[in-house]
Amino acid sequence: MKRTDPAPVFASLLKSARRIAAEHDVSAVILLADLPYDFKHVQSELKGVKLLVASHQPDVQQAVQEDEIPLISLLDEPHTRQVQLSQALLEAIADDLLQTGARIVALYAGFERDNVDSLSVISLSEHLAKLTTRDLQRLETQVPLQILRKVVDLAIEIGREGREGKSVGTMFVVGNHRKVMEMSHEQVHDPFRGYSRKERMISSPRVRESVKELAQIDGAFIISSDGCVMAAGRILDAPAEGLTLSKGLGARHWAAAAISKATKAIAAAVSESTGTVRVFQNGVVVLRIEPMDQAMKWQDVDIEPPNE
Numbered sequence: 001m002k003r004t005d006p007a008p009v010f011a012s013l014l015k016s017a018r019r020i021a022a023e024h025d026v027s028a029v030i031l032l033a034d035l036p037y038d039f040k041h042v043q044s045e046l047k048g049v050k051l052l053v054a055s056h057q058p059d060v061q062q063a064v065q066e067d068e069i070p071l072i073s074l075l076d077e078p079h080t081r082q083v084q085l086s087q088a089l090l091e092a093i094a095d096d097l098l099q100t101g102a103r104i105v106a107l108y109a110g111f112e113r114d115n116v117d118s119l120s121v122i123s124l125s126e127h128l129a130k131l132t133t134r135d136l137q138r139l140e141t142q143v144p145l146q147i148l149r150k151v152v153d154l155a156i157e158i159g160r161e162g163r164e165g166k167s168v169g170t171m172f173v174v175g176n177h178r179k180v181m182e183m184s185h186e187q188v189h190d191p192f193r194g195y196s197r198k199e200r201m202i203s204s205p206r207v208r209e210s211v212k213e214l215a216q217i218d219g220a221f222i223i224s225s226d227g228c229v230m231a232a233g234r235i236l237d238a239p240a241e242g243l244t245l246s247k248g249l250g251a252r253h254w255a256a257a258a259i260s261k262a263t264k265a266i267a268a269a270v271s272e273s274t275g276t277v278r279v280f281q282n283g284v285v286v287l288r289i290e291p292m293d294q295a296m297k298w299q300d301v302d303i304e305p306p307n308e
Helices: 008-023 039-045 058-066 081-094 145-161 177-182 205-214 251-263
Strands: 028-032 050-055 071-073 103-108 118-123 130-132 170-174 184-186 220-223 229-236 266-270 277-281 284-289 297-299
Touching: 008 039, 008 103, 008 118, 028 081, 039 050, 050 058, 050 081, 058 071, 071 081, 081 103, 081 118, 145 170, 145 205, 145 266, 145 277, 145 284, 170 229, 170 251, 177 184, 177 220, 177 229, 177 251, 205 229, 220 251, 229 251, 251 266, 251 277
Parallel strands: 028 050, 028 103, 050 071, 130 297, 170 220
Antiparallel strands: 103 118, 170 266, 184 229, 220 229, 266 277, 277 284
16 A cells, blocks of 8 residues: 655654653654655654554554554544544544543644644643533434533533442433333333422432432433433433444343334443443433543534534
8 A cells, every 4th residue: 555654744743742642641642644755654753652643544553553553543424624533532542542531732734724734732631531512513403412511511520430330230221211211111110200290300419329320230220301210220221223332332222222212212322331421312422521530621613603
């Protein structure tokens, strides 16, 4: 395969990345690559600093694998560099290529596709603790954004804190609750049964604490679009047909994917082993949030609508 020679600016950035890595305890350099460089040469220029290459281009991925450099495969979708970089960081953590508290140097083409011209130093503990409202706004659902926030926040808290010193895995299904109830059955006596609707709202601190305590039981929490906990401990019966999930995901994630596809509800699954929260829509993972030592902060981003 024909390789592309690094441009002078790229070569200079490699030297800068090597110097910064030595001075600031950097764990790795992540290169967002759109062209098939000689990645062994790139690695040699970094003088022992670990190189990770992220790309959605098939020819680049092939070159990376041929050069035996760790590859982070990205989705072939139109995204900003910021979104691509965030995706690369999440994938690297999920594949145990990076730790959540690491500091990395990112190299990427910020202005022209064919020229690596930008360098960023990123602390993962800070970067991954911030999600923008757009992460949830892009979900095409009738569930109000504020309700999704509250459910996802609660799932993240459970994944990060566990309960009584133990890791906890659980699941939330939000929206279209009548159909979800039809496609599930009771595993244990529903602890929310008999309470008024006002006493079952997810916005209530008392209800949130109850959910954290009950997260230790098997089954899913079913939540209506307006944030009312309709049931807990429900076993989901949606068929897991036509689904494709990453290796290592267990029955909870398959059930979340299946119910989101069958009912158009949003499902959030908390991994017991890692605390990672995965949000499912239409049978696929649309958002993945890694557990952090500190609470996540939502960042409101105002976007001007495109010109008509």
